[in-house]
Amino acid sequence: MYSLNFYLDKTYRVGTDSKVIKQHLFKKKVNQKHLNLRKTSIYLWCSMLGTKTKFRTQFRIEPLSWDIKKQRPKKAYEHYTTLNILLSRLMKKVEENIMAVQLKEMVTVEDIHEIIKQTVNDNLPKPKSQDFFSVLDIFLNEKFEDVNPNTKKKYQTFKKVLHDFKKEKGYILTFSNINEQFHKSFTRYLAEDKNLLNSTISKYWSSFSVLMNYSVKNGYTNNMEYKDFKKIKYETDVIFLEEYELEAIRTLDLSKNHGLNNVRWIFLYMCYTGQRYADIRGLTPSELQRTEDGLEWRLFQRKNNKPKMVTIPIIFEAEKILNMFINESESRNGRVLPVLSNQKMNKYIKEICKKAKITETIHQVKYRNKERVEINKPKYTFISCHSARRSFVSNSLMRGMNPETIMKITGHEDSSTMNLYKKIKSSFAMKEYRRVWSNGNENSTESNQDGGNISLK
Template identity: 35%
Template sequence: MATVSFHLKRPDAVIPTAIIALVTFPGHRVKVYSGRSILPKQWVKAEQRALERGYQQNGLLNDQLDLLQKRLQHYCDEQAALGLLPTAEALKSLATLEEPTAPAPVSVKKSFADYYTEWVKLTLSRGKVGTARAGNTTLRHLLEFEQAEGYAVDFDTITPVFADAYTAYLLGPANLTDNTIAKHIDRLRRFMRYAVDRGYTAARGWEKMKWKRQEPDIMTLTAEEVEALENLALLAGGYLDNARALFLLSCYTGLRFSDLVSIRTEHVRGNTLRLTTQKTRETISIPIQARALEIITRYLAGEVRPISNQKLNDYLKELGQLAGIDSPIEVIKYRGGNRSSETVAKWERLGCHTARRTFVTLSLERGLRPELVMKLTGHRTWRAFQRYVNITEQTVAREFAKAYEMPAPKK
């Protein structure tokens, strides 16, 4: 009875070596070159096969060896049944027969979610981490809506009827505010525009989707509250001292969090901070005041550490409470056009984006023209810029008294 085993010509080689089939039958042993080769480190001697784990291409090689073994074995069995011995020439010729090939790739139709994920990945590849994260949140809501309501979300089904059902879901089970819903609808519209531009769809029903945004009250810190944070006695190098430095640097420069934690040595050019923003890819140049330069120097030296946006927001609330930033503010929310409000201490709403808004408001109060502040912050439109302006009642009263020669208001 014949046996077939596989061996390497040079098991100690550091380059690919030939795989040999050793055919053994009564009184004879024939070497048959398989016509295949492999790196010895990818060969499993005990199994006489190529290692597949971590080497996906070796699966096809093993299929070819299996087929060759069957051919050689079948030929030997046929010869034995006829009372004949296999010939070396015939055995070697079997190794030159047509080899099995990998199956042709099957064309798989991409789903709506696949195209959406492609768009998010493209956004991420451009360095817009926050935008990509927000895009993933919108996709999660779409998939949850699809499962909860049984509505098949696809290019052709995104219509005003879909918008009615989807926004009702976001208002109800998802419990989102009008502003958040408006962001999700706007994000979905931007993706649909991307899909149309690339020929993925010709659908146009999405163009009529809309949701009214209710502009929220802008919360900023006053100059006195910023000063209270500056004068707060903290453990040097501690987590609160670190968080304060990051927040104040944003108050002094107007940088978004994503740009704040991306500052490098090459961005500092004398007394100017020049960089390209992560979100809009705008190149901005910001004069560095002394207080900002001190923090930037510490940051570049590793004395101020970047932390996550979420952690910074948590620490800022603790800082605000310690600094006595506790004046009551009304927090207004809109759902489906219905207004609700609650009054909380100001520190409870303190977040890293408050610093950017504070920079804008205090810069205007100090007399900088709006167009100059927009140049510093990278805002392209006045409408977008307005969302960052919060001229406080105290400032209005102070400036009014100054203009009309009235007694200065009490603090």
């Protein structure tokens, strides 16, 4: 009797030839150059007895992320799951309301249209009666069931900052007032009151998006404005230890400090294998397998609760470190390495690097909201557990290892991550060039001056 489907309004750019549009609709293929670049409204389309009527919903999406064949968001769309659930929920509600009326009386086309209009405008699923901070607690209780300590600490800090914002600024935070004004106020609070840089502010907003996705999916709110919040952009500086610096750490005399000595070897093992702190801490003897090619570490990485198996070849230097500790693993509940808490590891790693004279001044330019901040600190102050992973990737690239091979070992899934290291490889090449060509030529500067000044135009 009737059929329902979703339809995206203003899919094409203004001025697109109607023949092009008809051709695209017929073939169900879209040439991206003709697509509208802005978000447009999603309509519910009703066909009945030869008439077609569309009803505007509250949802919007970029045409590039919309599948015109399925009339649903593409799976590659960042918020595919959430939006798809909401659209399905709306469609089901419309069908239920129409069915309820049909069981009682005959309905006309006008009746069907009125039911759809009423449902779309007024009868979207009502949020559950929970305030924002109650939902935050529910979310955290579920989130903490299966996360590592660092993730748990991150969300506890996130919760505290939201409460601080509410208390210090008198902002009554509810699902209904999560809008652009809130976005600006909270960002300004993090920058000015908490004195945070954009890199950290961005992480808070990432946690907030995870919370809101959960809230929408579980019916606590229909407010989708958070998806339009402008992301805070920042550049990531990849600070890592070069091989000569790793050698300085390896040969450092720490015989009089047993604790630092252990941290030194664990940190080097991380640099040789490229794995995360949590995976290093959880290493057990059963994960180590001897093959024809040598010792391998067969690890099930867990990130975002998605297990993934990676195989890490254990080089000779790393195997020597394992042999230092593996016989005492039973006394550590089966853990091979005596890894301390992340906080203590980071503290002692900095101390070790300072003793190894890794004191080169690092200059950084950061931003706190729109304020430019210049940072000049000794290199050792930037080194932490995660620096080991960055050192592994950087040194492997500079040795000529294929990026795809590195990703298989580290477990990186996004190839764009490797782009962060391109400028490192470029700067290293320039550094090597200067080192090689100035080797044994102490008077190179004077020689250049004798030859005259080079004019760059």
